[in-house]
Amino acid sequence: MKDIVxxxxxxxxxxxxxxxxxHLDLEIERGAVFGILGPNGSGKTTTLGVLLDVTRPDxxxxxxxxxxxxxxxxxxxxxILEVPxxxxxLSGKQNLQMVAKIKDLPGDDVDQALKDVDLYxxxxxxxxxxSLGMKQRLAVASTLIGQPEVLILDxxxxxxxxxxxxxxxxxxxxxxxxxxxxxxxxxxLDEVQKxxxxxxxxxxxxxxxxxxxxxxxxxxxxVELAADNMANLQLALKQVDFVENxxxxxxxxxxxxxxxxxxxxxNSFFFNKGIVLTHLALRKxxxxxxxxxxxxxx
Amino acid sequence: MIKLLKIELRKIxxxxxxxxxxxxxxxxxxxxSYGLPSLIDYFSMKSETPxxxxxxxxxxxxxxxxxxxxxxxxxxxFIKIFLGIIMIVLVTNEYSYLTIRHNIFNGLxxxxxxxxxxxxxxxxxxxxxxxxxxxxTVLGLIYSSTISFQAFFAKMxxxxxxxxxxxxxxxxxxxxxxxxxxxxxxxxxxxVYPIIExxxxxxIAESIQPFLPLNAMNHIxxxxxxxxxxxxxxxxxxxxxxxxxxQDILVALLYAVLFIGISLWVIRKRDL
Numbered sequence: 001m002k003d004i005v006x007x008x009x010x011x012x013x014x015x016x017x018x019x020x021x022x023h024l025d026l027e028i029e030r031g032a033v034f035g036i037l038g039p040n041g042s043g044k045t046t047t048l049g050v051l052l053d054v055t056r057p058d059x060x061x062x063x064x065x066x067x068x069x070x071x072x073x074x075x076x077x078x079x080i081l082e083v084p085x086x087x088x089x090l091s092g093k094q095n096l097q098m099v100a101k102i103k104d105l106p107g108d109d110v111d112q113a114l115k116d117v118d119l120y121x122x123x124x125x126x127x128x129x130x131s132l133g134m135k136q137r138l139a140v141a142s143t144l145i146g147q148p149e150v151l152i153l154d155x156x157x158x159x160x161x162x163x164x165x166x167x168x169x170x171x172x173x174x175x176x177x178x179x180x181x182x183x184x185x186x187x188x189l190d191e192v193q194k195x196x197x198x199x200x201x202x203x204x205x206x207x208x209x210x211x212x213x214x215x216x217x218x219x220x221x222x223v224e225l226a227a228d229n230m231a232n233l234q235l236a237l238k239q240v241d242f243v244e245n246x247x248x249x250x251x252x253x254x255x256x257x258x259x260x261x262x263x264x265x266x267n268s269f270f271f272n273k274g275i276v277l278t279h280l281a282l283r284k285x286x287x288x289x290x291x292x293x294x295x296x297x298x
Numbered sequence: 299m300i301k302l303l304k305i306e307l308r309k310i311x312x313x314x315x316x317x318x319x320x321x322x323x324x325x326x327x328x329x330x331s332y333g334l335p336s337l338i339d340y341f342s343m344k345s346e347t348p349x350x351x352x353x354x355x356x357x358x359x360x361x362x363x364x365x366x367x368x369x370x371x372x373x374x375x376f377i378k379i380f381l382g383i384i385m386i387v388l389v390t391n392e393y394s395y396l397t398i399r400h401n402i403f404n405g406l407x408x409x410x411x412x413x414x415x416x417x418x419x420x421x422x423x424x425x426x427x428x429x430x431x432x433x434x435t436v437l438g439l440i441y442s443s444t445i446s447f448q449a450f451f452a453k454m455x456x457x458x459x460x461x462x463x464x465x466x467x468x469x470x471x472x473x474x475x476x477x478x479x480x481x482x483x484x485x486x487x488x489x490v491y492p493i494i495e496x497x498x499x500x501x502i503a504e505s506i507q508p509f510l511p512l513n514a515m516n517h518i519x520x521x522x523x524x525x526x527x528x529x530x531x532x533x534x535x536x537x538x539x540x541x542x543x544x545q546d547i548l549v550a551l552l553y554a555v556l557f558i559g560i561s562l563w564v565i566r567k568r569d570l
Contacts, residue, residue, distance in 0.1 A: 049569070053402055054570045056567065071406060074403055079404075085396045085400035087309060087395060087397055089312065090308075097308070098305065098308050099400075101304065102401060
């Protein structure tokens, strides 16, 4: 039986004449790293806000852990919403202790959480004095307190430098490996591609797609080819009937196949034609390409 | 309740601004309860008018001192506005830092959040009442012409009146903070509202005028019929108060319930 952590039915939120979230249905299984992908203003943060009772929906229902969304359920969730939200005059440690207190926890893992995000040395400095990256890391630390079953991360790498982004990504992957369900909203495709097992694509509050990331990416019909004699290769490609599309990219050809064909079959086909391939690789379709395709269609 | 209060204390005890505002309030209280009468006495001594009545000689007499202090401290447009400002700042901070969201998504219900501010208002009212009690005790013990067990405790009921009035006023300030959300605007409204009420008062029937919020609150403690008013004008026939009236307390408490109700309703309904 599937263990559904979050179930959303027909969620709708309007701001005046704008429908920020439009009849959204979603189910997330335990242990999934679920990416919500969409351009700015597509309703990601609004959706997460509703799930955390910060935003009131106009229609629809949702349940956490199969129960109605009440504060007891929220205590089992660690969350970041848009920007780090802390009391500027309190230290990082005091802020995290407050989180523990609200969640009815003793707070004995506050120090560890601070160490996890490399803020332990600055634990007694006021939040106000933190750099943007440190604020963001403190927000991540606050989600780790009390070993939550679900993490909700809204643009967790916003405003971080590449090293910070990598650090946050490692923390996410580490937490995910412990079986924690993660809900990650992002407009950065790369982030979703590198961390998520499942994803949904939102545009103007509507769900365009949801499913496993592998399903999107393992589209084996794109192949990269290169040969000693590129002119011959091009000639051969024009004659065969299993190629749907040919693009030239630097020293390579990117071809789209009409049907699935193995690398070995391709290799022997060109070999029989007297062309020696110097490069042959299946290309994982980039999420970006898929994303843009979806947006184009909508 | 204890949990919510503990969380609130975590928010305010390390907050410097809070202590600064409390300090300002304390200075004002000391100035108006002790400094100002001393100054007036100093100048009337200097002026050498034949019939000088020294304020210090009777303002602080037990048991009238309780009524005099409670009345002065609860005057509208006066020092109690500082208490209102403290309340507003602590509420609107949650909006400007967006920590209200943080509190909610970490596991407080919206009702919990509102309750925690209500408990804070109760705590401050108790604190403010204790402060009047301490001021009265110190000044009374030093300056009262009669010091007896009986005189000390008589009229202490006015401190209860002060507590109810302060609590209602703080809940009113809390509601303004929740409705307006922005610190500056909310404090502005706290200053402007008494003027609005005065204007409204001109346009409505006389029989309902006393039931406007601030009028109702202020009616709990009116110009004291004590040595203070006798000093002002013994022959004036103004609204003299000799004791608390149950109806005044009831009306104020009804307002307190109304302010709580509106605050809860708004917080439950609105996006945070």
